[in-house]
């Protein structure tokens with residue numbers, strides 16, 4: 087299938103979604119070079135919320151969010167996408183404007199990585215959202231859109247999320263979307279300066295015959 091990422095076409099769709107959240111209309115799109123300023127501003131401001139769940143690094147948080155680091159992050163993701171090993175999106179939220187004109191803003195990221203093809207067809211999902219938009223269903227909507235893409239054009243059969251036991255918000259996001267808790271991975275990831283245990287959550291295509299967005303809509307409507 088040409089549409090499978092890492093295949094000859096290798097291109098991401100210009101826009102995915104929308105899904106509605108309490109903060110407005112949520113869509114996903116490929117990262118742009120111009121997202122760098124907002125990526126840096128939001129992530130530096132939200133250090134206290136992001137750092138406990140982020141990979142360890144020898145640089146300071148500010149250094150990890152410098153202009154060159156943004157470029158490196160984007161180029162690495164593009165290269166991994168071209169190899170079929172990853173794909174990632176910017177989350178956009180449009181709260182709507184009085185004039186009715188689109189007013190999208192960069193609100194975070196959803197990324198799929200460590201993608202294996204062949205008989206496995208699996209990968210992990212990671213995500214973060216601007217703290218100004220928390221607890222309004224933005225992450226749930228964005229991850230639902232991303233997983234539906236991963237299970238169709240992304241060519242995956244299984245998506246995993248590994249989450250620190252203390253990260254309640256993230257566990258709620260995946261549980262809400264139907265991910266099942268499959269186990270506890272001991273000293274699994276080098277996070278915030280130490281090897282941390284992580285809960286393993288997973289979803290396979292068979293779990294969501296009508297897609298994750300449909301499941302989320304159904305759950306929200308109840």
Ligand SMILES: CC(C)(COP(=O)(O)OP(=O)(O)OC[C@H]1O[C@@H](n2cnc3c(N)ncnc32)[C@H](O)[C@@H]1OP(=O)(O)O)[C@@H](O)C(=O)NCCC(=O)NCCS
Pocket residue numbers: 135136139212213214215216219220221222223224225226227248249250253254255256258259262
């Ligand atoms: C995890 C994160 C992406 C959630 O974003 P969000 O947009 O607030 O999530 P949603 O609004 O879709 O919330 C989903 C559920 O989590 C709950 N929730 C959100 N933030 C919460 C918090 N701080 N504490 C407890 N529950 C929380 C919501 O109430 C909702 O619960 P419900 O299903 O019972 O209604 C966000 O907190 C974040 O960016 N955290 C830092 C990065 C991170 O942890 N990434 C994941 C690493 S595994």
